[in-house]
Amino acid sequence: MYVLMSDQLDGRCLCGNVTYRCDAEPAMTLVCHCEDCQRQTSSTFSILVAVPRTALHVDGDTLATHITVGTDTGEERRRQFCSKCGSPIVSLLAEHPDLAFIKAGTLNDRSWLSPTLEIWCDSAQPWLAPPANTQRLARGLSG
Ligand SMILES: [Zn+2]
Numbered sequence: 001m002y003v004l005m006s007d008q009l010d011g012r013c014l015c016g017n018v019t020y021r022c023d024a025e026p027a028m029t030l031v032c033h034c035e036d037c038q039r040q041t042s043s044t045f046s047i048l049v050a051v052p053r054t055a056l057h058v059d060g061d062t063l064a065t066h067i068t069v070g071t072d073t074g075e076e077r078r079r080q081f082c083s084k085c086g087s088p089i090v091s092l093l094a095e096h097p098d099l100a101f102i103k104a105g106t107l108n109d110r111s112w113l114s115p116t117l118e119i120w121c122d123s124a125q126p127w128l129a130p131p132a133n134t135q136r137l138a139r140g141l142s143g
């Protein structure tokens with residue numbers, strides 16, 4: 001059986017001023033195709049690893065927050081990023097107070113990532129072939 005080592009949930013921003021570590025195992029690994037994630041990442045989707053919020057420790061004096069509002073939920077998303085280099089680090093969703101959603105492109109080890117869920121497939125890029133074995137939701141986690 002594959003065992004996730006805790007140091008696989010360490011990460012940093014592009015400039016290295018913001019670092020984080022997580023003491024717990026991921027609750028879920030997912031892909032978000034929402035338009036806000038596409039803009040924030042300047043890519044086609046976010047890769048997100050949900051972890052218990054209390055187990056995530058983020059350090060760095062350049063950590064900043066941009067708040068967006070969920071399209072369906074009307075709830076706040078605290079999108080935390082490094083204000084020095086611009087890397088997205090973690091999103092905190094008001095309706096999931098126990099979870100933090102790590103922007104998994106900032107993990108030091110990304111080789112083990114295997115998303116099992118895709119959300120906001122309604123706004124997925126049409127040229128992107130869906131990976132096998134994911135559950136696909138047309139819109140967000142909360143409907
Ligand atoms: Zn940075």
Ligand SMILES: [Zn+2]
Binds near residue numbers: 035046
């Ligand atoms: Zn999103």
